[in-house]
Amino acid sequence: MIERLCIIGVGLIGGSLARALRVAGFCKEVVGSGRNPDHLQQAADLGVIDRYDTDPARAVAGADMVVVAVPLGAMESVFSAIRSHLADHTVLTDAGSAKGSVIEAVQRAFGSLPDFFVPGHPIAGTEQSGVSASFPELYRDRRVILTPAESTDAEATARVRAMWEAAGAYVTEMTAVHHDAVLAATSHLPHVLAYTLVDSLARLSDRDEVFEYAAGGFRDFTRIASSDPVMWRDICLANGDAIELLIDRFIEDLQVLKGVVHAHDGEKLLEIFTSAKQARDRYIKK
């Protein structure tokens, strides 16, 4: 149970968490913070938060749980702003899509890694953004990964875990390095590919016609290219090394496939496509 929850960055991710915890009766008061008072007022009007303060240092006062759900590029300035204003019993966590860069930002802001900070990442989201897109079921049956350091207080980790479980999520733990490698493969690379494909097609001379004849498969395939560009810029900056590695690997595999197409090797094409279909079908069944 949380007495006072402070959410810094009340968008899709932060707003949905607040809504879920309210529905679950897991927190008494929700204080919002963020740069844009209009967005915060909208969150208050929607009943997502009880009150707000655009100054994060004031917003965190007395909170027993602070969740920082701002874009990765804004994390460090938020941590710097709140570092001297947290209560003794405050647990601090975040919802960033890359963990190594957030841990570095906390270290820079606090001078060292505080034992009450629990890095977290809810693997949920839609291509929508903003508090108006938030909904209490966003985390139901979804995974949240926590990447506590060895020095992290076990009780702090347990409280963050309990919060996400109250929101309906399954919580697992792994190292930050491993998290960043896994997410680069399942999320960051696919987004990079979708953005690149749409951008590539948008620069074709017959682009209007090309998009006109795009069918449902294309729509699904490129849905993630409608995601928030600022968020994905920040992820590419924050997890660049892992993403670059996977881009290289993907280009190698694509070169191999091109060679197979060029050689008219139907047997090999069938083998690759069948193996991919089986892998995906197995994963979807789970």
Next chain:
Amino acid sequence: MIERLCIIGVGLIGGSLARALRVAGFCKEVVGSGRNPDHLQQAADLGVIDRYDTDPARAVAGADMVVVAVPLGAMESVFSAIRSHLADHTVLTDAGSAKGSVIEAVQRAFGSLPDFFVPGHPIAGTEQSGVSASFPELYRDRRVILTPAESTDAEATARVRAMWEAAGAYVTEMTAVHHDAVLAATSHLPHVLAYTLVDSLARLSDRDEVFEYAAGGFRDFTRIASSDPVMWRDICLANGDAIELLIDRFIEDLQVLKGVVHAHDGEKLLEIFTSAKQARDRYIKK
């Protein structure tokens, strides 16, 4: 109005066309053909076809419309089998996803391009296949592209157009070469990328974990990797030149993006992602 429709290849595409034309009251009799009598019996049991004959030469007897909806790799043998058995008034069309290769197959089978053959491509489908997945609304408000040659009989083209319009589709015409370039961009390249991505991830050492943490975006992005591998092998063999060109172009663009990630150029990343999001959002609104 069609008196006797013969569909060779009663799967998702052929079966959905038969269902749609029945619902529209646009054909009196549907005769199915294909290699597998069990599948044809299933189509008959489902009421998709009235009767069937596994010999396409017998199945086309007396039909005023013959639709060949078999995988691209099986087209030529079907055309060869039926060439001497078509009635004087028969219009012949196909539903292949690449047009240049089908036209070549017809030319080889018939010795030259018959004026009663109208190449066609319904831009519709799901990642499912087989007659059990067919449904009468598959073509509603979807596009069908016809690529008649200059020598094609205008009356034959008009009859094929009327058939697809009765099934609920919008019909447009373009050259086969242009069709193959446009579809390589909107359909063939995305399928190649999705198959390659899933295959690439499936070969990672921590593949089970990678798939376990994949979220909704990944599910959408890779949906087309669950498509029929035989169909996509055939498309890659049939439209290889156009696909190779686009793979090259895509790799170039991906190399550029990787350079931008490596340079930590946030401004350029934001520009690329924003342009892609805007292009996709515009296309989806249409």
